[in-house]
Amino acid sequence: MWRGGADVAKFHEMLKLTAFATSHQPRSYVNSLVRLHHPFSEAERLEAALKAGWNVFQFPSERLCGGDLLSDSGTTTLTTEQFSALVLGDESYGSNWGYFKLLEAMESAFGIDFNEWEFYLFHQGRAAEHALFTQLTGENLIIPSNSFFDTTRANAEANRIDARDLVSEELKSDPRYPFKGNMDLKKLERLLEEHHRQIPLVFSTITNNTAGGQPVSLANIRDTRRLCDKHGIPFFLDACRFAENAWFIREREEGYKNKSVAAIAKEEFSLCDGFTISFKKDGLANMGGALAIRKDSRLVKRYPDIFEKLRDHQILVEGHPTYGGLSGRDIMTITIGLETVIKENYLRGRIGQVEEFGNYLRQAGIPVVEPFGGHAVYIDTDKFFDGTKIKKGDFGGISLTALLLLKGVRLCELGAFAFGTYNPETKKETFPPHNFVRAAVPRNKYEIQDLFYVADCIKGLYDRRDSMPKAIPVYGKEKTLRHFKARFELI
Numbered sequence: 001m002w003r004g005g006a007d008v009a010k011f012h013e014m015l016k017l018t019a020f021a022t023s024h025q026p027r028s029y030v031n032s033l034v035r036l037h038h039p040f041s042e043a044e045r046l047e048a049a050l051k052a053g054w055n056v057f058q059f060p061s062e063r064l065c066g067g068d069l070l071s072d073s074g075t076t077t078l079t080t081e082q083f084s085a086l087v088l089g090d091e092s093y094g095s096n097w098g099y100f101k102l103l104e105a106m107e108s109a110f111g112i113d114f115n116e117w118e119f120y121l122f123h124q125g126r127a128a129e130h131a132l133f134t135q136l137t138g139e140n141l142i143i144p145s146n147s148f149f150d151t152t153r154a155n156a157e158a159n160r161i162d163a164r165d166l167v168s169e170e171l172k173s174d175p176r177y178p179f180k181g182n183m184d185l186k187k188l189e190r191l192l193e194e195h196h197r198q199i200p201l202v203f204s205t206i207t208n209n210t211a212g213g214q215p216v217s218l219a220n221i222r223d224t225r226r227l228c229d230k231h232g233i234p235f236f237l238d239a240c241r242f243a244e245n246a247w248f249i250r251e252r253e254e255g256y257k258n259k260s261v262a263a264i265a266k267e268e269f270s271l272c273d274g275f276t277i278s279f280k281k282d283g284l285a286n287m288g289g290a291l292a293i294r295k296d297s298r299l300v301k302r303y304p305d306i307f308e309k310l311r312d313h314q315i316l317v318e319g320h321p322t323y324g325g326l327s328g329r330d331i332m333t334i335t336i337g338l339e340t341v342i343k344e345n346y347l348r349g350r351i352g353q354v355e356e357f358g359n360y361l362r363q364a365g366i367p368v369v370e371p372f373g374g375h376a377v378y379i380d381t382d383k384f385f386d387g388t389k390i391k392k393g394d395f396g397g398i399s400l401t402a403l404l405l406l407k408g409v410r411l412c413e414l415g416a417f418a419f420g421t422y423n424p425e426t427k428k429e430t431f432p433p434h435n436f437v438r439a440a441v442p443r444n445k446y447e448i449q450d451l452f453y454v455a456d457c458i459k460g461l462y463d464r465r466d467s468m469p470k471a472i473p474v475y476g477k478e479k480t481l482r483h484f485k486a487r488f489e490l491i
């Protein structure tokens with residue numbers, strides 16, 4: 001077994017595996033003075049990767065070189081308009097000027113009227129989810145969703161809520177289906193009929209990050225709402241990528257070709273009782289999150305003091321409601337971000353870049369989920385390692401992300417390891433339905449050459465997949481949220 005610094009010969013094996021040339025070179029690393037002054041070698045990256053236990057989250061970003069596709073969250077490059085607005089940030093403790101600008105920007109982007117909604121600002125999306133889920137008291141609660149994101153699920157489960165993923169069958173069965181992120185309405189209907197008393201709300205994630213970043217159609221949002229209405233249950237959105245979802249609706253859903261993305265986004269919000277959002281995605285900001293609930297929502301009937309309790313929670317853990325854990329500067333970047341993100345030229349460039357990256361990967365023969373997601377391209381790990389010695393329990397997705405670190409590239413495993421669980425009593429792994437590695441593209445950050453470089457590196461390893469090592473978790477496989485904490489050895 002390869003044990004860190006002691007076994008130098010094996011290091012050479014790893015470096016040999018990644019010693020291939022690429023057709024494209026990374027370019028955006030020249031934006032970083034650190035990287036310009038000291039372009040790290042593969043051996044230096046290897047040293048850092050070993051120190052990090054091959055855990056991508058613990059790998060120092062300065063040693064990457066132009067393809068940090070770990071997340072699209074909070075990694076956006078601010079626009080000049082956002083930088084200008086940032087300087088106007090009002091750092092008052094109470095009722096800062098930017099807060100009112102933010103309310104206006106949200107009303108305008110989401111088509112909502114804050115006279116009719118309660119609004120809670122948080123420092124990021126998960127804080128909003130945590131606040132919401134902690135208020136949902138009751139026995140054996142279930143929240144159905146098209147899919148929960150990892151931290152959203154963890155927040156629900158931490159509050160003893162059964163987070164139930166009901167993603168559409170088409171994600172697996174129909175390679176070209178345009179709305180693979182949809183809720184499975186049949187499964188939802190059955191669950192609502194059998195367990196509606198245990199269901200405090202239904203939650204739809206747009207776009208569906210866990211399910212290949214795939215969009216959800218307005219028809220599906222509307223039908224989900226209809227089923228909720230039938231059973232008197234509130235319907236919430238996880239609206240992190242509401243604008244990208246709206247773009248796909250305009251591109252793919254019948255009857256929306258001539259509607260503006262802005263109008264479609266408003267229609268999405270018109271159908272929900274409430275939503276959580278992380279402004280680190282389609283807020284085009286580096287920080288920020290929110291929870292908003294209609295004042296007349298059915299949630300209030302079930303939990304009559306929910307607004308008061310949420311307000312107390314917010315003040316206890318985030319600060320005054322008008323800054324909610326954010327600086328005035330952060331707030332200003334969100335106000336402009338929300339204006340920009342629904343502009344069609346922005347979205348055309350954004351989604352077009354992800355698509356171009358995806359097409360390049362597909363043409364290189366890499367098994368990717370199609371159609372491509374809005375914020376990321378997902379590699380199908382099972383297909384990637386099909387025919388090799390690497391089976392699901394060998395966590396090939398972790399090996400792939402680990403070795404890519406040596407090329408200065410960072411992706412994220414969102415599959416057998418991130419969403420799987422290990423039972424120490426039975427000593428068995430349970431695997432999720434999908435096994436992906438995600439290449440999430442930060443907004444406004446990379447040139448296409450950077451993404452082609454990433455794709456060349458993935459291709460280089462794909463060509464060597466028969467020689468790729470297994471990833472053995474040596475620490476943390478039994479832990480919750482294990483992908484953030486675990487350490488691995490590659491053998």
Ligand code: F0G
Pocket residue numbers: 070071072073124125126127149151152205209238240278279280288289440
């Ligand atoms: N919901 C979805 C669909 C998300 O993708 C995320 C974050 C959150 C909620 C939580 O928001 O990070 O502001 O607390 N997703 C990031 C990612 C981390 O990489 O996809 P947050």
